[in-house]
Amino acid sequence: xxxxxxxxxxxGYAAVYVMLFHIGTLCGVHITGTGGRTARLFFVISGFxxxxxxxxTAESRLAQLQRYAIRRATRIYPPYWIVLAVTLPLFLLNYxxxxxxxxxPVNIVQNVFLIQPPGQNIVFVSWSxxxxxxxxxLFGIAVILMGIPVIALSLGWAAVIVITHFFFPNEFPGFIVxxxxxxxxxxxxxxxxxxxxxxIRWPWPVFATLLILYTIxxxxxxxEMAALLLSALVVTASLGCxxxxxxxxxxxxxxxxxxxxx
Numbered sequence: 001x002x003x004x005x006x007x008x009x010x011x012g013y014a015a016v017y018v019m020l021f022h023i024g025t026l027c028g029v030h031i032t033g034t035g036g037r038t039a040r041l042f043f044v045i046s047g048f049x050x051x052x053x054x055x056x057t058a059e060s061r062l063a064q065l066q067r068y069a070i071r072r073a074t075r076i077y078p079p080y081w082i083v084l085a086v087t088l089p090l091f092l093l094n095y096x097x098x099x100x101x102x103x104x105p106v107n108i109v110q111n112v113f114l115i116q117p118p119g120q121n122i123v124f125v126s127w128s129x130x131x132x133x134x135x136x137x138l139f140g141i142a143v144i145l146m147g148i149p150v151i152a153l154s155l156g157w158a159a160v161i162v163i164t165h166f167f168f169p170n171e172f173p174g175f176i177v178x179x180x181x182x183x184x185x186x187x188x189x190x191x192x193x194x195x196x197x198x199x200i201r202w203p204w205p206v207f208a209t210l211l212i213l214y215t216i217x218x219x220x221x222x223x224e225m226a227a228l229l230l231s232a233l234v235v236t237a238s239l240g241c242x243x244x245x246x247x248x249x250x251x252x253x254x255x256x257x258x259x260x261x262x
Contacts (some may be wrong), residue, residue, distance in 0.1 A: 006238030014038045047188020072136045135185045154189045187232040198212040201240035210234045
């Protein structure tokens with residue numbers, strides 16, 4: 001399978017960006033834009049990787065779904081559970097202030113499995129993992145188990161999101177299906193299907209320029225569509241501009257990004 005070193009480098013960049021954001025927040029210094037901006041980059045990458053890695057096999061669809069679910073769960077849950085095990089007692093023992101849902105038994109169980117409403121997170125940065133888990137589940141059920149084509153799922157889901165927001169500008173509280181954030185996963189899915197049909201090879205100066213624009217975008221505008229477009233373009237440009245021996249440091253940083261940047 002093709003190695004996407006550029007995407008690994010992007011993961012490392014996004015993890016460092018998020019860490020700088022949180023360090024700046026703690027120190028009262030505005031080092032970067034909002035950390036949530038970089039979560040968008042993770043979402044596009046996730047959509048791309050999950051779509052690209054999936055290949056139907058001779059196994060039954062149920063067996064493929066089981067193998068897929070185990071791989072996704074073992075990547076996300078263990079490091080998250082370690083952080084949750086450290087964080088939760090702080091609220092239960094009143095060492096940290098919190099809202100009612102920090103101590104609510106139902107919400108605690110939901111947090112264990114990352115199925116809580118995105119605004120009721122015991123580990124405050126875990127909101128992005130809630131979206132990740134939802135996307136993994138939808139992809140597994142719709143594409144792997146039911147055999148729905150990725151393009152059909154992506155376009156249909158995007159249409160539901162756009163139509164919902166056209167008629168109901170205010171998002172339904174806790175209703176994750178129609179959140180705008182999901183458009184980033186969809187962009188990644190469509191990008192993978194594009195690259196599968198016609199490999200993308202953009203020169204590295206294009207990638208560097210787009211990454212610089214992406215970095216300064218939060219200081220220029222908070223427009224969601226601009227962020228969506230630029231996120232998709234940065235990931236697109238990263239696909240074919242890194243060849244030869246990879247940089248081991250940046251690859252390692254990329255591997256650690258699922259923990260550092262979530």
